[in-house]
């Protein structure tokens with residue numbers, strides 16, 4: 123490699139990762155990226171003005187995702203993580219064909235781990251209406267475990283409950299019991315938390331499902347896949363960790379204050395560098 127192209131490669135490696143979600147839930151993925159890839163910079167976009175994606179059509183989610191990717195490109199990102207399950211289900215495959223950047227979603231990593239760890243061959247998936255009706259999880263699971271039986275259940279009330287901060291509330295437990303009753307008698311031994319918000323309900327869901335059911339957190343698996351992807355493509359940032367607050371940028375399409383309130387529940391530092399942008403302009 124010539125000196126010039128070597129410098130160019132180092133510059134790319136120092137560029138941030140772009141992470142996006144329909145709103146605040148993707149911060150569960152961001153948190154895992156921060157933990158598992160502490161050398162990497164990241165730009166997070168949460169579409170807080172247009173959330174939820176879970177009840178919107180495929181065309182709409184695809185249009186929103188394209189706009190967000192155009193925005194993230196203006197921030198010079200070297201790779202993109204679609205942190206939203208619904209956008210991963212509806213938009214990722216199309217977008218992968220359209221752009222020349224490495225891009226991953228949250229569905230494939232979660233599906234792979236579930237397919238490989240189940241012993242009974244019976245897997246449950248919970249997510250938004252969009253994610254469950256897309257049947258994306260069963261499709262991916264079949265790639266690694268064609269014999270597996272997959273049972274899906276949309277749990278639309280979980281997102282607002284999490285956003286209200288009712289993580290361990292009796293109301294949440296009651297709703298979780300009603301939704302998860304659907305899996306009674308199914309014989310599942312693995313349950314995928316197939317929505318950005320659900321890892322925050324892990325203890326409530328775990329209590330209802332019991333110890334015999336393993337809970338798969340796609341956020342964790344996605345950060346692992348991202349690490350692997352950067353290594354394969356020689357895109358890892360070689361630099362040491364800079365000051366944490368400056369290393370991460372946050373953008374939202376609605377009020378910054380509301381975003382920061384929620385972010386403080388998930389992240390261990392203040393999201394001081396947060397800005398509202400007009401996403402429709404991209």
Ligand code: DGL
Nearest residue numbers: 144174175176207208318
């Ligand atoms: N981020 C979404 C997901 O993971 C949940 C919230 C929404 O419906 O937009 O599917």
